[in-house]
Amino acid sequence: xxxxxxxxxxxxxxxxxxxxxxxxxxxxxxxxxxxxxxxxxxxxxxxxxxxxxxxxxxxxxxxxxxxxxxxxxxxxxxxxxxxxxxxxxxxxxxxxxxxxxxxxxxxxxxxxxxxxxxxxxxxxxxxxxxxxxxxxxxxxxxxxxxxxxxxxxxxxxxxxxxxxxxxxxxxxxxxxxxxxxxxxxxxxxxxxxxxxxxxxxxxxxxxxxxxxxxxxxxxxxxxxxxxxxxxxxxxxxxxxxxxxxxxxxxxxxxxxxxxxxxxxxxxxxxxxxxxxxxxxxxxxxxxxxxxxxxxxxxxxxxxxxxxxxxxxxxxxxxxxxxxxxxxxxxxxxxxxxxxxxxxxxxxxxxxxxxxxxxxxxxxxxxxxxxxxxxxxxxxxxx
Numbered sequence: 001x002x003x004x005x006x007x008x009x010x011x012x013x014x015x016x017x018x019x020x021x022x023x024x025x026x027x028x029x030x031x032x033x034x035x036x037x038x039x040x041x042x043x044x045x046x047x048x049x050x051x052x053x054x055x056x057x058x059x060x061x062x063x064x065x066x067x068x069x070x071x072x073x074x075x076x077x078x079x080x081x082x083x084x085x086x087x088x089x090x091x092x093x094x095x096x097x098x099x100x101x102x103x104x105x106x107x108x109x110x111x112x113x114x115x116x117x118x119x120x121x122x123x124x125x126x127x128x129x130x131x132x133x134x135x136x137x138x139x140x141x142x143x144x145x146x147x148x149x150x151x152x153x154x155x156x157x158x159x160x161x162x163x164x165x166x167x168x169x170x171x172x173x174x175x176x177x178x179x180x181x182x183x184x185x186x187x188x189x190x191x192x193x194x195x196x197x198x199x200x201x202x203x204x205x206x207x208x209x210x211x212x213x214x215x216x217x218x219x220x221x222x223x224x225x226x227x228x229x230x231x232x233x234x235x236x237x238x239x240x241x242x243x244x245x246x247x248x249x250x251x252x253x254x255x256x257x258x259x260x261x262x263x264x265x266x267x268x269x270x271x272x273x274x275x276x277x278x279x280x281x282x283x284x285x286x287x288x289x290x291x292x293x294x295x296x297x298x299x300x301x302x303x304x305x306x307x308x309x310x311x312x313x314x315x316x317x318x319x320x321x322x323x324x325x326x327x328x329x330x331x332x333x334x335x336x337x338x339x340x341x342x343x344x345x346x347x348x349x350x351x352x353x354x355x356x357x358x359x360x361x362x363x364x365x366x367x368x369x370x371x372x373x374x375x376x377x378x379x380x381x382x
Contacts (some may be wrong), residue, residue, distance in 0.1 A: 003264055005301065007079060009308040014069070014076040021055055021080035029084045036088040036211035040203040041166055044121070046089070051121035056091065057099045064103065065116030071246055072312055078250055082257035085353055087360045088211025090126075090163040092250045094118065097243065098125030098171055101187070105231035105239055110189070114169055126167035128158035128217055129240065135160075136370050138173065138237060139182045143219065145174035151225040152188055154197075157218045160367070164215035165203055168192055172219065173240065176233055185236040189228045190219070197222040208359030244369070245321035249304075249311060251368045252324045255332040256304045258357050259297045265353045266290065266339040269346075280342070289342060293335045300331050319381035326374040329364040336361050 010018050028046065036042050050056050058073040060066025067073060074096055081089065099118050102110055117123040134140040143156025154174060161167075170190045177184030192198055201216030231239050267290060270280035280286045307324045310316050316324070336357045340347035347354050365371045 005260060006305070008305055009072070009312060010076050010079065011072075014072050017054075017058070017069075017073055018076040018080050020053065021077050022083070024049075024053060024055070025081050025084055029081075029086045033086055033088070033211065038210075040210060041213035042088050042090075042211065044124075044166070047121035047124060049121075050089075050091070051119060056121055057095050057115065057119040059095070060099055060103050060115055060119060064111050065119035066099070066103075067119075070312075075249065075253060075308065078253050079257065082254045083261065085258060085261045085357055085360070086211065087209040087254075088213075090124075090213060092247075093127055093162045094125045096250055097127050097247065098169065100243060100246075101127075101171060101230060101239065102189075104243075105187075105235075107227070109227065110230070114189070118169070123168040124163055124166050125169045125171070126161050126163040126217075128161050128164070128170050128172045130158060130160045132157065132159050136373050138185065138240065141173055141175055141185065143172065143174050144178075145172075145176050145186060145188050147176075147226075148223065150223050151228065152223065154188065154190065154219040154222040154224065157216060159216045160204065161215055161217050163213050164217050165200055165213040170217065171230060173236055180234060182237040183234050186233050187230040187236040187239060188224060189230055190222060190224055191228075195222055195224075207362060208356070209363060210359075244318060245311060245316040247368055248321040248325035249307060249316065251364060252304050252307065252328045255328040255361075255364055256297070256300045258361060259300055259328075259332045259335045262336045262339040262354060262357050263290065263294050263297050266293070266342050269343055269354075273344075286342060289338060293338055296331050296335050300328055304328060319378050322369075322374040322377040325368060326371050326378070329361075329371060332364060333361045 054067045055077050058067035058069045058077055059071055062068040078092060099115060102114055114123060118125055129138060131141055131143060133142065143154065143158065145152045145154045154172060170192060172188050172190050174186055174188055175184055176186040190198060197220040199218045201218065204214045206214060270286050273280045307316055307320065340354045340358050343352060343354050346352055349355055
């Protein structure tokens with residue numbers, strides 16, 4: 001639906017992956033979107049199909065069941081998916097975060113236990129960081145993990161967890177030594193099947209992203225084996241910070257595609273909608289609004305492309321990754337809002353794509369580190 005989009009960073013075999021993923025998503029997403037939004041999660045059969053096509057864990061080596069690619073391949077899949085404006089599928093967490101953490105920081109046994117089944121979709125992964133009293137300020141988390149004779153005993157709760165309702169594998173950020181602050185945070189993997197003390201809250205009713213599986217998770221004396229500690233004890237905070245550029249780039253991909261889609265659907269709408277004796281597109285104000293929105297979308301795409309090419313070549317520095325997340329999500333919200341206005345009353349109807357884009361966009365400025373935090377991180381680099 002979007003037009004004249006240039007993605008120079010998608011190169012080599014990633015081009016074929018992008019095209020294959022695009023055809024698959026073009027067929028599956030429109031056919032299932034409304035169902036997913038009503039039930040608040042994608043079907044497990046969709047995860048299975050994605051696993052069969054190699055759309056899960058694309059950057060994990062083939063020795064562990066993955067696609068044997070790199071972040072480029074993971075990003076190409078996200079590009080193909082984000083074009084359609086859907087926000088139901090939690091693959092950026094499953095493949096881009098959980099699987100990546102396990103491969104980067106896990107033991108050989110952990111890799112072989114979990115990654116092959118994540119690559120097929122048999123296991124769905126989630127990352128449990130946020131708590132009712134600790135969001136962006138991860139150092140304030142209260143979920144505790146204490147060593148016992150049987151391993152680790154976890155107590156606490158998490159909120160706003162993507163894939164939380166269906167996750168089979170949850171990486172839980174725990175305080176293993178509260179006296180050390182950030183250096184006392186560890187990551188421990190909880191296998192949710194038959195885990196006494198582990199419960200899921202009801203699906204959270206969100207402003208947007210209704211198809212996304214987002215829940216609260218509760219840990220009441222949940223005991224997991226010693227070997228489920230991911231990485232070194234106390235290294236959790238540093239591990240989570242280490243992948244921030246890639247996580248912010250994935251948010252940027254979503255933001256830019258939503259911005260481009262908003263301009264495209266609005267252009268189509270104003271060409272077809274008649275008012276005051278002719279198509280809305282004949283009105284200078286409408287044309288000027290769209291011209292500005294299209295320009296912002298173009299600049300956003302160029303910035304994203306530059307960030308992607310830099311990251312793939314040399315690695316993106318943290319301040320620029322913050323700029324990427326900050327500016328692209330702000331532009332997304334601005335453009336989508338202006339495009340909704342051009343739809344008039346119809347823009348407020350959820351049957352129109354622009355209404356869904358509007359509701360889905362707002363969270364982009366919150367998760368992944370609030371935009372206010374991104375400003376602080378950028379300022380520290382000046």
